[in-house]
Amino acid sequence: MHRSAGLLMALMLTSPAHAAGGRAHEHGVVRVDVAVQGDSFTVNLDAPLDSLLGFERAPRNDKERQAVDEVLARLRSGAGLFDADAAAQCTLGKAEVSAPVLEAGAAAMGGHADIDAGYELRCAQPAQLRTLDLGLFEAFRRIQRIDVQVAGARGQVKATLKRPARSVRLVR
Numbered sequence: 001m002h003r004s005a006g007l008l009m010a011l012m013l014t015s016p017a018h019a020a021g022g023r024a025h026e027h028g029v030v031r032v033d034v035a036v037q038g039d040s041f042t043v044n045l046d047a048p049l050d051s052l053l054g055f056e057r058a059p060r061n062d063k064e065r066q067a068v069d070e071v072l073a074r075l076r077s078g079a080g081l082f083d084a085d086a087a088a089q090c091t092l093g094k095a096e097v098s099a100p101v102l103e104a105g106a107a108a109m110g111g112h113a114d115i116d117a118g119y120e121l122r123c124a125q126p127a128q129l130r131t132l133d134l135g136l137f138e139a140f141r142r143i144q145r146i147d148v149q150v151a152g153a154r155g156q157v158k159a160t161l162k163r164p165a166r167s168v169r170l171v172r
């Protein structure tokens with residue numbers, strides 16, 4: 001009893017985490033969901049804004065506006081963030097990035113806010129798909145951990161990446 005209570009207390013003290021809409025929100029952590037289907041796969045990134053930006057509200061000055069623009073541009077291009085095996089010949093399609101709190105006049109719910117980014121990749125040689133390399137640690141220095149979930153034809157795989165790990169297996 002005492003041990004688990006102590007652990008719970010330690011977790012509460014060290015991580016500013018709370019659940020929003022059933023999803024965990026922990027600074028320094030991002031979540032990546034990969035769904036493989038046929039010759040294409042989708043990648044969804046769900047991140048506390050703090051993990052990418054350092055604050056979770058609309059920008060208040062030019063420096064913060066520039067930081068927001070850089071994060072949004074990086075996510076919208078998706079370049080270097082999600083690299084599948086070269087042999088699979090995958091190309092990044094449309095990207096959708098959503099962070100309502102960054103828009104002027106918006107208020108964060110309870111002081112916390114997330115950013116979501118969704119990507120679709122289509123592969124000319126899907127049979128060659130083995131791993132996905134994540135460039136998130138390089139792109140965003142505040143990220144310390146990536147919780148990954150891969151859903152494929154043979155079920156789901158969960159993985160946790162910590163710096164400097166970057167590779168996720170897509171097949172078992």
Ligand SMILES: [Zn+2]
Pocket residue numbers: 025027048049050056111112113
């Ligand atoms: Zn937060």
